Amino acid sequence: MLNALQTRILAVVAFLVAVAGLSAGIGWVGYMSALDQLEQRGRSDLALASDRLTGELQRYRELAVLMADHPTVAATVQGRGAGAQDLLRQTADKTGSLDIIVVSAAGGEVASASATGAQRHGGKPYFERAMDGALGTYHQVNDRYGQRTFQFAAPIFSPDGPVAGAVIVVVNVDAVEAVWRGARPTVFFTDELGVAFISNRSELVFMARQEGAAVQGATAEYAPEVLQPFMTYSPIDRRGRTLWTVEDQRYVPAQALHLSLPLPVIQMTGEALLDVAPAQLLARLQAGVAAALCLAFGAMLFLATERRRTLAEANARLESAVERRTAELSRTNADLRHEVGERIATEAQLKKAQSDLVQAGKLSALGQMSAGISHELNQPLMAIRSYAENAETFLERGKADVAGQNLGRIAELARRMGRIIKNLRAFAKQESEGLTDVNLDGVVTAVLEITQARAKADEVTVRWAAPDQPVIVRGGEVRLQQVVLNLVSNAMDAMEGQEAAKEIDIEVAASGARVDLLVRDTGPGLDEPDRIFDPFYTTKLVGQDGAGQNGMGQEGMGQEGMGQEGMGLGLSISYGLVQSFGGMIRGRNHAGGGAEFTVTLDAAPTRKVAA
Ligand code: ADP
Secondary structure, three states: OHHHHHHHHHHHHHHHHHHHHHHHHHHHHHHHHHHHHHHHHHHHHHHHHHHHHHHHHHHHHHHHHHHHHOHHHHHHHOOOOOOHHHHHHHHHHHHOOOEEEEEEOOOOEEEEOOOOOOOOOOOOHHHHHHHOOOOEEEEEEEOOOOEEEEEEEEEEEOOOOOEEEEEEEEEEHHHHHHOOOOOOOEEEEEOOOOEEEEEOOHHHOOEEOOOOOOOEOOOEEOOHHHOEEOOOEEEEEEOOEEEEEEOOOOOOOOEEEEEEEEEHHHOEEEEEEEEOHHHHHHHHHHHHHHHHHHHHHHHHHHHHHHHHHHHHHHHHHHHHHHHHHHHHHHHHHHHHHHHHHHHHHHHHHHHHHHHHHHHHHHHHHHHHHHHHHHHHHHHHHHHHHHHHHHHHHHHHOOOHHHHHHHHHHHHHHHHHHHHHHHHHHHHHOOOOOOOEEEEHHHHHHHHHHHHHHHHHHHOEEEEEOOOOOOOEEEEOHHHHHHHHHHHHHHHHHHHOOOOOOEEEEEEEEEEOOEEEEEEEEOOOOOOOOOOOOOOOOOOOEEOOOOOOOOOOOOOOOOOOOOOOEEOOOHHHHHHHHHHHOOOEEEEEEOOOOOEEEEEEEEEOOOOOOOO
């Protein structure tokens, strides 16, 4: 994370450095090309200014040459004529010259337009040059006129050849300068002595480039006090150009491009100082625009990259979350499948166990039934045998009356056996008939008969509060017997081995269309009243069913210790049977102790005894 951040910071810094470099380069190139243009313009400006100056001065030069040839002037210099002064004055007025002077070969003034006193010209370089037959040029601060002047001295040739004198035309430099004062660019003309003599900035005039410069030269002359030090500047070379950094000058640009142009015609050098500030401003602007564009572009790029990076990160996070979730789901799915498999297997095992149990139950019922039948019938049979043997003995002894009693007992026992067999047959018979009217008293009496033997053996008191009027309900007789038998057998099972009195109360309560049959015991009560009707719910040992849902009573079965073995099917079968009659069976713990079962049945519409 830190590395990625560092990389980004580095990239940003590198980008900024690159932008700075690029804009500096663009600024430099822009500056150079702006200087190119400035130089071109400056050169033409300087050439123009120089042309104007030389052109202007040229006029006076030519005037001097023309005046030298004038006959009046020639006559005057030779001392032969007069009226030259008028000519000179008129000419000076017309041409705008400051003065026109005719000088003799000796150097003395013969005539002048201004007539302001004589001046010695002998020995002056311009005069000497004229006397040599050439054109003399000179500039100075002329005391006579109190200003800067340019002088052109032209020789006057005598008819026989030698130079007779000279005509000097004096030009007022101020008048020449006046028309272009203040114009741009800053231009000044320096002479051979390095003094700025003419300029469009008056401050620059008389600035001497060299200290202690000679005050007199071949073409110029200055009083030393007139000159002032040249402005302070430091030249810088910019690819063949010279830039000046000028100090303390009000009307001269502080940063300027310096151009120079030699003007041999007037023995001077034209110089121009061009302000580079606009070029610098332009270059800075170009650099600034380039930088701004680059930065804007970079910022956009950076934002786009950031956005893409954020999106990619979010995407990656999402993908990993989806992957994680998918993996979790797959795991859960696999777990679920495994669980489903386990459940299916468990269910199969359960079903198998159930069917095994049912099978076992059936077998045990069969065994119990045969054991029961033989036991039930064996006891009266033994009794019959002993009664018969006794009767035989009594008959031999001639006691016919006692023998008759024994025979009566035999008959009674046979009847009882017949009743038992009848009940067994009834149970064995698969009841397939629909509902009929059943007398409850008959049902309960039959059950009590079957359980009589066990009740006696277990010392259980069974009390049947038989109603005065027969109570007729809708149901199947044998199935109803099966239900009641199961309730009585369960009660006996529950009370088996208990110290307290073992009692079972059976009552009928009829209310309108419904009839309740209640079976209550004094046993320990129900452990879990809510579950007693669940198939296979039992608190007894799982094994042979001690109860009578197989239709067999406990009577005389000789199954001591078997009474507490169950399959948990008795009550659930009873529940189904009662429901099939349209009735209901409930079990609860009685407030006074013990369990109480209520079988609610529909009362038969007629009060006729059906069975
Ligand atoms: P089984 O008799 O084979 O156990 P049943 O369905 O007849 O199966 O009875 C289920 C259970 O209900 C019994 O195991 C017993 O716990 C309980 N039960 C039924 N009748 C009584 C009763 N009168 N007193 C106490 N518990 C009883």
